[in-house]
Amino acid sequence: MSALSERPANPVVGQEIPHEAASLHVTGEALYTDDLAVRTHGILHAHPVQAPHAHARITRLDPSPALEVPGVVRVLTAEDVPGVNDAGVKHDEPLFPSEVMFFGHAVCWVLGETLEAARLGSLAVEVDYEPLPSLVTVHEAIEAGSFQGGQPHMERGDIEAGFAGAAHVYSGEFEFAGQEHFYLETHCSIALVDENGQIFVQSSTQHPTETQDIVAHVLGLPSHAVTVQCLRMGGGFGGKEMQPHGYAAIAALGSTLTGRPVRLRLNRTQDMTMSGKRHGFHAQWRVAFDDTGRLQALDATLTSDGGWSLDLSEPVLARALCHIDNAYWIPNVRVNGRIAKTHKTSQTAFRGFGGPQGMLVIEDILGRCAPQLGIDPIELRSRNFYVDGQSTPYGQPVRHPERVAICWEQVLTTGDVATRKADIAAYNASHEHSKRALAMTPVKFGISFNFTSFNQAGALVHVYKDGSVLITHGGTEMGQGLHTKMLQVAATTLGVPLSTVRLAPTRTDKVPNTSATAASSGADLNGGAVKDACEQIIERLRAVAAGRLGVHPADVRFSDGHVGKVGGGATVPWADLVNQAYFQRIQLWAAGFYRTEGLHWDSSAMHGSPFKYFSYGVAASEVEVDEFTGAYRLRQVDIVHDVGDSLSPLVDIGQVEGAFVQGAGWLTLEDLRWDESDRPSRGRLATQAASTYKLPSFSEMPEVFNVALLERAHEDGAVYGSKAVGEPPLMLAFSVREALREAAAAFGPAGTSVDLASPATPEAVFWAVQEARGGAEPPHMTAMVEGAPGVVPDQPGADAAPLRPRSEQAAQPARAGT
Amino acid sequence: MREAGKGAGAEPREDDVPDLATLSGAGLVSGLRKGDAVTVQSRTTPAVSFTLNGAPIEVAVEAGVSLLDLLRERLDLTGTKKGCNQGACGVCTVLVDGRRVLGCLTLVAQLDAREVTTIEGVGTPEQPHDLQRAFIGADGFQCGYCTSGQICSALGMLRELADGVPSAVAEHVAAQPGSSELEMRERMSGNLCRCGAYNGIVDAIAAYADAAGGHR
């Protein structure tokens, strides 16, 4: 046990407590960014002018007619930008573009006294466009050689030797869809300028520091002139990691120019048509197995659909490559990645951040190959699990690989899998038109930002003279329970009851230079920083207590609001000790800092140990498929997931359930469609409302849903022995997709291998059933090929650049005012 | 090729038409067009009187103002949230005469003499309603954005169960509805939760209904 992971007696961490803002949430008192608008006097409203072309040059933009519209105060255009006209960190996202890069791209913004005035103003702005040829699908981009950013290459072993000696070789192609975040709170920023020219932005952002950076460079100001605050978000899921910055910059620019507060809240259609989504991917692969079904070699080329700008596409792709192995040992590996540049929204972070896309490829491969190999998929998967001593294709030793096996065994037992498999076989034998299947899939997910530098965090802990405690940290709250966990960490470290500690909103003037609340790392990083700050205070108080209690400082114990001697005896109330310390002129607040130790990563070589540890989990899902319609029921889901020693079990169970549901939505229901026709609406997002983009509702939940946290799962490398939880369970939903595949296959003869589209909507399952029964190929699917040469993954050209570390890029002076 | 034209929507455009697809089950259709820009005038309705969270209220607002916007933008009652503003997510659910409706699809003008209850009228942090306590106890939310709608919807739903209103999952429409978990899920499916806190929500409603001697 490390100093970081060891828990004191009676810790507050590990207790099942409600969310810190629970009573505010259930009464509607909890404030989100837009709720502040009505509380802000004299606020202006921003409305975009969205271009009706997928790709076009702007030949004329005349805002003057808008100014004639009653209530319009100002139109913001490129000429108004005092700093850099760019909303991204890659300098490829002009805030006010001269070239329209996707259908719905905002070309300028109108400020009005009312939203309606701003809207009418946006209709009055005159824009002439010269339409240009556009690339809307990943295939079109591949065909045209339209790529952006670095092209990572990951290799281990001897790929050709791996194929040469193999008993079975298969190859194929697979394309799968992205996902709309559909956080129920759309993007929102409110900006105002104080009497001293200080910009204050309230933003629904997962990354306040980067929002601050972008606002500052757009305005040409140093960072200290901009403060960003995030009270909380109505869901983020990665969609508010990089996407909020431009909106915040528009609000801040408008406020700077008018001297009035500005509110920019996207309506649902604007949010869906303007903000980035999970990347869809295209994959070419060939795979080799030995005669016992052990993986020998994997050669794959992944092409992500990046949309119009780089955004986070490079790190998303890197994480996809780093997760193509999932939980499986593959001795010989070669994986290439590239990012298609298409005329769509700039695809971005989404829970899992490329991990799900990489893992979906290998799970799809195993699901398609198992029947060909004649091995039950449950057996095929478990036979290939990592064991101790093996490393990932990028060279990181896999620590605690046995946890996958333990989770697997536990699900087999608690889910009564053997009995149910027998029941399913009997059911299928007696039901011609309805088939069931049970599939199990594992998750191994690397925790830490791939890019080492981001693995740092800060916190500010104040102890007031009366003993009450106020904490602030760099992480943001979006429903994942981070604030709840941080309160528990502070109470545990200080040895005070939870009620003694209060948390103040996340702001860049409290804790600077923060990383995004992302990569599931919020609790690991900020928890480390909160703990550090609390420990500094405790060390100072320890000396005061030692004097008062007459014991050695090392023997002072802080527990449950009392300070005493280890082993018992008289105690002093926490508040009394604090008060005494104040009069002794002891500093009662501290800034905490944490950086994850032991990480190293060479992104150019795609090699190193980028992750502090791996999170593990296993799910078993049982489905029933109707032959006639492809409709299915999710009859039962059993999950065992490794969250280390849970900081907050209620929160963690909720995260596992919610991530699973969101993953199942991505894989089975949510179908993003763009207009791929040659009509003028080409490139338009066709699914731009809840009525056309189908989200899982209560009725799509598993009928039986059992979630357990792995016990005795202490993690040495993280705060109080816990593990990150936000993203990994999303990938447990592969079990649903694989169960659907197996149920569809059950309509055909034994050994049928089924190609299944993703998302596996009832219609897609229907076509898969038709294929299993010997009918036609499912639309949009390429059948798997047995033997060589089959599908040969594209290899990068000589001019393909590797990923460049962010630190190299950061070294280049690019930002104004810094 | 140069295309003369205004920013967006000033002229009816062919490519606006698919917008209707988002409002219709009919997919891509034609026949309706985006309207021309209309001049803003302050057109007010006669004052509308209704009861809001137990207190009488009289308002005179433009005819196009929804109950949701009245609450949020004019009355500072921001507990009711805006999710899709198209009637597809359930986030803005409130109770009118005890029945659940969507704030975004109700005009203020339609509220004459009605009784409106929003989350602010259900309970307060100091004095929460038992259902609100149950949501806390069962962890019936994550980000909290859909929560006020879930709670108002659940109150309406339990009343519908008590009134014997049939649902699509009932064995037979003539049968008195049961209150199985399946039934509850079906009846709550108009309220989306993107965080997927559905289990906690169902548990919370069930716990409340059980304690209330209700409908399970």
Next chain:
Amino acid sequence: MIPASFDYVAPTSVADALAALAEAGDDAKVLAGGQSLLPILRMRLNAPEKVIDLGRIEELKGVSEDGDHVVIGAMTTYADVLASDLVRQHAGLLTDAIAEVADPQIRHRGTVGGALVHADPAGDVGAPALALETEFVITGSGGERTVAAADFFQDLFETAVGEGELLTAIRVPKHTGWGHRYEKFVRVSHQWSIVAVAATVRVDGGTIAEARIGLTNMGSTPLRATAVEQALVGKAATDEAVREACAAAAEGTNPPSDLNGDSDYRRHLATVLARRAVLAAAGA
């Protein structure tokens, strides 16, 4: 704000509503429950000068009995129809279908008349109304006229309700003792039908004596599957016989290929759902 600005009137009688309609002409939109109209106005797909709200006209609300018919006022909400014993007893197919309309929130404000006049082909009341051979009572300045169901739905979003007219009621012939089932196919609960089939049948001694089948979202209007109806008459209510008859369910239809489903898939679904609906309606 919902829509572009408009004048709002809320007459309390049909006569006043007709007068308001006549005065405003083309520039008016009639507001029933508003569950489709308000989103349309909000997205500026339509920008009327005047909105005439029928919500305060009591004579348009409620369910009553008139001899062989159940009469449903056009402004009766889905929820009130769903709760009506009269409808349940004599036109159970409507109850079945309305239990599947959107979600309860929508059902509390949405009205049967509003939905029928809106005539969204994916809406769930058109097909059962058609199958039940409902009569549509349309009122204009010249008085009342009654239109047969077959003539009511004319095209996408177009009905027999003319300019200056209102749908005031529907008269549903009693189908007392008939079996009924609305089979709706969706990807996620409470969404628009991808396809649905409304079936009501009269079984006499194990044989189907009469059958009426309506199809939802298989074309630009609700459709009647007459070939299936004819094929069913005189057949035993067995899986095999019904399956054979329902194979023709998509005959003569032209369903759309759109975001929710392929045309071919819809044609296939129609046959499956028709079989299921008929078998359930026949109590088989």
